[in-house]
Amino acid sequence: MAIGYVALVLHAHLPFVRHPESDYVLEEEWLFEAITETYIPLLHVFDGLKRDGVDFKLTMSMTPPLVSMLRDPLLQERYDEHLSKLEELIEKEIEHNEHNGHIRYLAEFYASEFSKVRETWEQYDGDLVTAFKQYLDSNNLEIITCGATHGYLPLMKMYPQAVWAQIQVACEHYEETFGRPAKGIWLPECAYYEGLERMLADAGLRYFLTDGHGILYARPRPRFGTYAPIFTETGVAAFGRDHESSQQVWSSEVGYPGAAEYREFYKDLGWEADYEYIKPYIMPNGQRKNIGIKYHKITGRGLGLGDKALYDPYWAREKTAEHAANFMFNRERQAEHLHYIMQRPPIIVSPYDAELFGHWWYEGPWFIDYLFRKSWYDQGTYEMTHLADYLRNNSTQQVCRPSQSSWGYKGFHEYWLNETNAWIYPHLHKAAERMIELGSLEPADELEWRALNQAARELLLAQSSDWAFIMRTGTMVPYAVRRTRSHLMRFDKLYYDIKMGKIDSGWLEKVQKIDNIFPSINYRVYRPL
CATH class of the missing domain: 3.20.110.10 (Glycoside hydrolase 38, N terminal domain)
Structure with a gap:
């Protein structure tokens, strides 16, 4: 026993990353x-x-952001294209390394793995949540x-409605997705x-x-x-x-992940291959990136990438x-x-x-x-x-x-509140105050109802702790800053449009299509508790 x-x-x-306005991000x-x-x-x-x-x-x-992305038709379509390019590249690698025994063995291994991924992807018609x-x-x-958008709750506790929205919207989304609380x-x-x-x-x-x-x-x-x-x-x-x-x-x-036998994360074909050969599989602007095909192992501590064994x-x-x-x-x-x-x-x-x-x-x-x-x-x-x-x-x-x-x-919040990201919180707090104010309004018509709900979405997306985390780690910082600012700017425009009674319906429709998370959200979640 x-x-x-x-x-x-x-x-x-x-984090919720979805850009229908761009062909590639x-x-x-x-x-x-x-x-x-x-x-x-x-x-x-x-x-x-x-x-x-x-x-x-x-x-x-x-x-909720992960579930929303996994079920998004646009992202499912783009993933299918992404996987197809991997499958195409690995077939070229098998042919390209015909006389390089170990690399060919690894390429065939990856081809088998990608085939299994494809089989599962098609088995569920791209719906991994199911x-x-x-x-x-x-x-x-x-x-x-989790929190609706992974918002960092202790740093919004002075606005209980904002904390409640992160929790309640997440719970409602979970029940819609899985059919149970x-x-x-x-x-x-x-x-x-x-x-x-x-x-x-x-x-x-x-x-x-x-x-x-x-x-x-x-x-x-x-x-x-x-x-x-x-x-x-x-x-x-x-x-x-x-x-x-x-x-x-x-x-x-x-x-365990540091063992010599395990795959080396930082040595990737996207950076190693001949430029003209790999160009169709990197970024459209020609910049190299990680592809996900890696032929080397960790080998030992303190070694440079050039010293890694296969x-x-x-x-x-x-x-x-x-x-x-x-x-x-x-x-x-x-x-x-x-x-x-x-x-x-x-x-x-x-x-x-x-x-x-x-x-x-x-x-x-x-x-x-x-x-x-x-x-x-x-x-x-x-x-x-x-x-x-x-x-x-x-x-x-x-x-x-x-x-x-x-x-x-x-272990006491410092990673999410420090000199790299402290600037975001006064803006998030002001937006929370304004959203609580909007939460008590009664919409005059269907257009205002949509605008109020979109304002709630924009605040939730701006509150994602991922942006503060990225700013602290120092990786992809411009993207994290841009995302924080864009959601706050969209929120501010919605706030002033609603207060002035002049909602830009064309702009609202565009933003709804871009930031389409939580289609069933009700802005009244921000009403006083």
């Missing part, structure tokens, strides 16, 4: 890369586990929600502030995730640390991240089996130790960004596959669970008040 639980939690999220490929390298490979893992009788349990957020939903329906997968929420950036749990309870949510110190510094101090959830005074449960298991995967120093997926897969066995062994010992101390079964919660598995760590889906299989067949110390099942079977927990917290640098 198992004496503990392990809960793997994946956070599947991308590089940032749309964030979604395309994730579909090819993360989402469809995860479906392949789930399909294989189900086929082989492994009753796996996994918690996974699917954020593909994931089948595992929600079988109770193998617990899909949870959401039970849990991945708080954007795992950022919590005291009092947030009341809104979560009012929205019908049962639990949320926070970083470990959000539980460890709770009041009173939780008896079992992060190895049992705590109940807030509203009855909403909080699960804390386990540092030990997270470090084994996340850490750049000791984490990759071999056979040995990389063998390494994932070794790492999955090591992860399982460590969780067994951890569960045994904790059970002895706690005198009750601990739960070890291991949350990660989903895109780590496949996109950043190419072998990540293989690791997940091996981990579930080994946990099912090779041990009896712990049981793999998802968070909803755990709460259903463990309904008595200590009542505490979690600590304000986030994940990321220093």
Whole structure:
């Protein structure tokens, strides 16, 4: 009989990036890369586990922006074209490397992988949300929600209606998508502030995730640390991240993804190939970019890209089996130790960004596959669970008040409020004030109704924490700045047009087509609570 639980939690999220006004925008490929390298490979893992009788349990957020993009016909069409170009290029690579044995072997490997992706894409007619939903329906997968646009909630807490809109719009979108209410929420950036749990309870949510110190510094101090959830005074449960298991995967120093056998992310055919040869597959302006075809392995720490050896997926897969066995062994010992101390079964919660598995760590889906299989067949110390099942079977927990917290640098909001991005918040706060004001209006006609709803969309899109995150990391900063400014400018125009009673119907129609997230939104979500 198992004496503990392990809960793997994946956070599947991308910012809402959709540009029907342009033929090509590089940032749309964030979604395309994730579909090819993360989402469809995860479906392949789930399909294989189900086929082989492994009753796996996994918690996974699917954020509203991601779901909206996955179901958008324009982006589905563009992804199909993106995949076709990959398939075309890899066939050329097979022919081009006819006399280069190892590269040809790798090209044939990629051709096989792209073929499997194509088969799954066509099996579901491009609707991957339906593909994931089948595992929600079988109770193998617990899909949870997030903020409507991943807004950073502690930095808008002075406007409760703005926080409520992020939560309520997300919950309504989840129910429209999956046909049932959401039970849990991945708080954007795992950022919590005291009092947030009341809104979560009012929205019908049962639990949320926070970083470990959000539980460890709770009041009173939780008896079992992060190895049992705590109940807030509203009855909403909080699960804390386990540092030990997270470090084994996340850490750049000791984490699994840094192994020499694994694929090197930063050495890509888009930068390596002859320019004229690769030109049809890079950006229309002729600028090179990552293609997603990579022929080299990490090889060793401290090596330059020119010193990388060729990759071999056979040995990389063998390494994932070794790492999955090591992860399982460590969780067994951890569960045994904790059970002895706690005198009750601990739960070890291991949350990660989903895109780590496949996109950043190419072998990540293989690791997940091996981990579930080994946990099912090779041990009896712990049981793999998802968070909803755990709460259903463990309904008595200590009542505490979690600590304000986030994940990321220093764990208390600094990554999302610093010298690189502080300028956005006065503008977001002013827009929130104005949206709350608009929330009390009654529309004079259908045009004003549409304008009020679009104003709500623009504010939500401007609030995405992804833009502040990108500004802090220093990558793609001009795009993040442009997106923040464009949504705020559109909001301001809508606000003044509504106040003056002179709505530009042609401009509104254009903006509605571009920023078409949440078609069922009701601006009244911003009315005083």
